[in-house]
Amino acid sequence: MDESQEYTRYRQDSAVLAEIGRFLDPQVARLTVRLSGDLARAAVAAWDRDEEGEVGEETVEQSRVRDRAASLALIGLAVADRGTASGDEVVVELDVTEVAAALLAAYDEDVIPLESP
Numbered sequence: 527m528d529e530s531q532e533y534t535r536y537r538q539d540s541a542v543l544a545e546i547g548r549f550l551d552p553q554v555a556r557l558t559v560r561l562s563g564d565l566a567r568a569a570v571a572a573w574d575r576d577e578e579g580e581v582g583e584e585t586v587e588q589s590r591v592r593d594r595a596a597s598l599a600l601i602g603l604a605v606a607d608r609g610t611a612s613g614d615e616v617v618v619e620l621d622v623t624e625v626a627a628a629l630l631a632a633y634d635e636d637v638i639p640l641e642s643p
Contacts, residue, residue, distance in 0.1 A: 555621070557619065557625050563611070563616060566615075569602035570605050572595065572598045572601075594631050601628065
């Protein structure tokens with residue numbers, strides 16, 4: 527099946543976005559963030575959890591949810607390796623991709639509204 531002109535343009539836009547990412551990658555690395563102690567512990571628990579079995583055929587939704595769980599586990603690894611308690615919070619440097627994954631999940635789940643400034 528031939529792709530519509532719109533999707534051809536979207537693929538070209540996606541390629542440009544990837545090139546922007548390649549250009550930005552050396553400019554950004556880690557961001558220092560604060561997490562509540564509860565959230566930090568939940569992330570570490572996700573990292574510590576052993577998943578048994580193989581991933582079978584998945585729907586797009588199932589794949590997205592599994593990818594988000596993996597992102598949470600990577601945040602847990604960062605907390606376990608580099609996190610420092612600060613009162614009721616944990617201060618940790620996260621890779622910008624981990625911060626982006628958390629923000630995208632929050633926007634998608636309507637935890638925070640996606641608004642124009």
